[in-house]
Amino acid sequence: PQEVRLLADSPALSAVRVLAFRDNNLAAQGAQALARSPHLGRLEYLALTENGLSDNQGVELADSPNLRRVRGL
16 A cells, blocks of 8 residues: 555646556455545546445545546545
8 A cells, every 4th residue: 555655746747647466466455545636637437346345435436536537446
């Protein structure tokens, strides 16, 4: 999760349109970091399969104003 937080804080993500974390033990903190990242405004697809995220974490991601362009979650 620390690595995901560091990544989410990186301005280098501002051009990313597709992001996938599969089976990475993302945890709640990682999901929150992605949902709160101000650098993911261009993201269109976010794959988080096999990370054990709860429904609440999925809702937080789906409702994030920073991820409003995401069409696939």
